[in-house]
Amino acid sequence: MSTTPTTDDAAETEPESTLATARKQLERAATNTDVDPAIVERLKHPTRVQQVSVPLERDDGTVEVFTGYRAQHDDVRGPYKGGLRYHPEVTAAECTGLSMWMTWKCAVMDLPFGGGKGGIAVDPKSLTDDERERLTRRFAEEIRDVVGPTKDVPAPDMGTDAQTMAWFMDAYSMQQGETIPGVVTGKPPVIGGSYGREAAPGRSTAIAAREAVDYYGRDLAETTVAVQGFGSVGANAARLLDDWGTTVVAVSDVNGAIYAPDGLDTHAVPTHEEEPEAVLSHEAPQTLSNDAVLELDVDVLIPAAVGNVITASNADAVAADVVVEGANGPTTFAADEILEGNGVAVIPDILANAGGVTVSYFEWLQDINRRTWSLERVNEELEEQMLSAWSDVRAVVDERDLPWRDAAYVVALSRIAEAKGARGLWP
Numbered sequence: 001m002s003t004t005p006t007t008d009d010a011a012e013t014e015p016e017s018t019l020a021t022a023r024k025q026l027e028r029a030a031t032n033t034d035v036d037p038a039i040v041e042r043l044k045h046p047t048r049v050q051q052v053s054v055p056l057e058r059d060d061g062t063v064e065v066f067t068g069y070r071a072q073h074d075d076v077r078g079p080y081k082g083g084l085r086y087h088p089e090v091t092a093a094e095c096t097g098l099s100m101w102m103t104w105k106c107a108v109m110d111l112p113f114g115g116g117k118g119g120i121a122v123d124p125k126s127l128t129d130d131e132r133e134r135l136t137r138r139f140a141e142e143i144r145d146v147v148g149p150t151k152d153v154p155a156p157d158m159g160t161d162a163q164t165m166a167w168f169m170d171a172y173s174m175q176q177g178e179t180i181p182g183v184v185t186g187k188p189p190v191i192g193g194s195y196g197r198e199a200a201p202g203r204s205t206a207i208a209a210r211e212a213v214d215y216y217g218r219d220l221a222e223t224t225v226a227v228q229g230f231g232s233v234g235a236n237a238a239r240l241l242d243d244w245g246t247t248v249v250a251v252s253d254v255n256g257a258i259y260a261p262d263g264l265d266t267h268a269v270p271t272h273e274e275e276p277e278a279v280l281s282h283e284a285p286q287t288l289s290n291d292a293v294l295e296l297d298v299d300v301l302i303p304a305a306v307g308n309v310i311t312a313s314n315a316d317a318v319a320a321d322v323v324v325e326g327a328n329g330p331t332t333f334a335a336d337e338i339l340e341g342n343g344v345a346v347i348p349d350i351l352a353n354a355g356g357v358t359v360s361y362f363e364w365l366q367d368i369n370r371r372t373w374s375l376e377r378v379n380e381e382l383e384e385q386m387l388s389a390w391s392d393v394r395a396v397v398d399e400r401d402l403p404w405r406d407a408a409y410v411v412a413l414s415r416i417a418e419a420k421g422a423r424g425l426w427p
Contacts, residue, residue, distance in 0.1 A: 018097030018307060024333040026100070029409030032402060035417040038425075043103070043416065046073045046096050052142040054120055056135045059128055066135065070118035070143050072152055073099035076419045079150055080116030081106060081357060083157025084139075084164070086132075090119040101328060102357065105350040107412035109389050111361045116152050118143070124159040133167050136160075140171035147172070149182035149367070155360050156186040158306075162198065166191055182367035185360035189372070194363035196378035197356070202236025202304070203379070204355025205326040207386045208347050209241060209300050212322050215394065216345070224298040226250040226320070228257070228290060229305030230279050233326045233353060235271035237302055242266040246300070250293050253277050254305075257293045258284035295319060303330035304353075310335045318344055325349035340403050348405040350412065351393055358385050 023044055030040045050070040057063050069092050072080040082102040095117045103115030120139060124132065146152055156165055165184045169191065172183045181192030189195055196203075213223050223246045227238045230251045238248050247263040255277050258264065270278040280287060294301065294310060297319040303309050304326030310318060315331075315338035323339065324347045325331065331339070331346060339346055359382055366372055373381075389411075396407035 017093055018329055019093045019100075020097070021329060021333050022097040022100040025405070025409060026413075028333075029406060029413050032400070032406055032410050033413055033417070035413055036421070039417050039420050040413075042420070043074060043100075043413075046071050046099060047075065048072050048146075049092050049096055050118075050143055050146055051092060052139070054135060054139050054142055056131060056138065058131060066120050066122045068118065068120040068139050068142060069095045070146060070152070070154075071095035071099040071116060072146070073115040073117075074103045074416065075114035076416060076423060077107065077114055078112035079114065079148075080152035081111075081113035081360065082116035082118070082155065083356075084154045084160050084168070085117075085119035085157035086122050086124040086127075086159030086164075087119065088121060088123045090121040095119065098328060101350055103416065104409060104412040105354050105357055107415045108350050108393065108408050109354045109358050109361075109385060110392075110415065111357065113153070113357070113361065116154070117157075118154065119157065119159075122159075132164070136164050136167040137171040140168045141175065144172055144175055147183060149180060149364070153182065153360070153364060154184045155356070156198075162186055162188045162193060165193075182364055185363040187363070192363070192367050194359055194366055194373065194378060195375040196382070197359045197363055198232055199236045200355035200359035200378075200382060201353045202233045202238075202326065202355070203240060203382060204358065204386050205233060205237040205302060205304065205324055205352045206240035206244070207355075207383065208352040208390065209237065209302065209322070209324045210244060211387070211390050211394075212324060212345065212347050213246075213300065216322065218299065221245040223247065223300060224249050225300045225302065226293050226296045226298045227302045227304055227326075228252050228293045228309065229303065229327060230269065231272040231305070234302065234304030235266070235269075235273075237304060237324075237326055238266045241300075249298060250288065250296055251279060252288070252290050252293050252305075253279040254290070255280050256290060257288040258282055259286040259288050259293075259296070260284045300324060302326045306330070308332055310339070312338060315339050316342065318342075320344065322347065324352050326353050328353070336403075336405065346403065346405055348408050351389060351404070351408045354389065355382055355386065358382055 098117035187193035301320035307329035312334035315335035
C-alpha cells in the first residue's frame with residue numbers, strides 16, 4: 001500500500017541533513033534494544049570535531065584559505081576510522097553525521113574501530129595536481145595531532161584517492177621522523193596499501209545484493225538491477241552482479257543514465273575512473289535522467305552515487321523490490337518509512353558498502369605486521385567477513401521481524417553498548 005506524506009509531513013519532504021538522519025536512526029534503533037538511555041545520549045554527540053584553516057598557495061602565487069574538518073564520533077571499540085572528502089559542501093555537521101555512520105558500520109562488521117570522518121570544503125576539480133598535493137600536505141599538518149595508527153585512521157572518500165592518501169601519509173611521516181604507513185588506509189600498494197581496497201565497497205555491495213536476492217527466494221539469473229552512480233562503488237557492484245548472472249538494465253553518472261531492458265554489458269561501459277562522465281557516450285536503446293533510474297521497475301535498485309537521493313518526495317515512485325545502499329545515506333529517514341510501508345526491503349549502507357572499511361582494516365593489519373596479502377586472500381577474507389555480518393543481521397531480522405536497517409542498528413548498538421558498559425564512564 002502506498003504511503004503519501006501529508007501537509008504535516010511537509011518539513012520531511014526536503015532532504016534532511018546527514019546529522020539529523022543519523023540521530024533519528026540512532027533514536028529509532030534505541031527503541032528496539034534495552035541499551036541504557038545514558039549510552040544512547042552519549043552516542044548522539046561526537047567526542048570532538050576539529051576545524052582548521054588550510055591555506056593554499058595557488059600555482060599563480062595567490063593564496064586561498066579553505067576550511068577543513070575532522071569529526072571523531074566514538075572510539076570505545078578502537079581508533080576512529082573514516083574517510084576524508086574534498087567537496088564544496090563539506091561541513092562540520094555533515095562530517096559528524098558521517099562519523100556516526102562509521103561507528104555503526106565498524107560495529108556491524110565487528111571491526112576494532114570507531115567512527116571518524118573529515119575533509120575540506122573545496123571543489124577538487126578547481127585544483128591542479130600540484131595544488132591538490134600542497135593542500136593535502138598542509139591539511140595533514142593541521143590535523144596531525146589528532147590522527148595516527150592508534151588514534152584516528154583516515155581513508156579516501158569523495159574527491160580523494162590513493163594518491164591523496166600517499167601525500168597525507170608522507171607529510172605525516174616526515175613530521176614524525178619515521179615512515180608510518182598505518183596513519184591512513186587506501187594507499188597505493190607500493191607504499192603499504194592493500195590490494196582490493198578501491199574495489200571493496202562495490203564488491204561488498206554486490207555481495208549484499210546477492211545475499212538479499214537469495215534471502216527472498218529468487219534466482220540471480222532472473223534478477224534485474226539498476227545502478228545510480230558508475231564510480232568505484234557502482235561500477236564494481238554492477239560488474240560483479242553482471243558476472244554472477246544478473247541483468248543490469250541501467251547505470252548512470254552525473255549527466256544521466258543509459259537503459260537497456262535486455263541488459264547492458266557493464267564491462268564495456270566506462271567507469272568514472274576510466275573515463276570521467278562518459279556513461280552517456282556508450283550506445284544503449286534509451287537514455288534517462290538520474291532521477292528516473294530510481295523509479296525503474298527492477299528487482300534490485302542500487303543507489304551508489306551521493307546521499308539523500310531517495311526522499312519523501314520520490315520514495316513512493318521507487319518500484320524496486322529491494323534497495324541496496326551502495327552510497328552513504330542515500331535514503332532519508334522519512335523515505336525509509338515510506339519504503340517500509342510499501343514493502344520495499346532496504347539493505348542499509350552500514351552493511352552493504354562496508355567493504356571499504358573492512359579492507360581498510362585488512363590494510364591496517366598488513367601495515368602493522370609489515371606483510372602484504374594477495375588480492376585473492378583479501379577478497380576471500382572480505383567475503384567471509386561480509387557473510388558473517390550478513391548472518392548476524394539476518395538473524396535479528398528473522399527473530400524480531402525488523403527491517404534490515406533496524407536489525408543492523410540493533411547489532412551495532414548492542415556491541416557498542418557492551419563495550420561502553422565494560423569500560424565504564426570516566427568520572
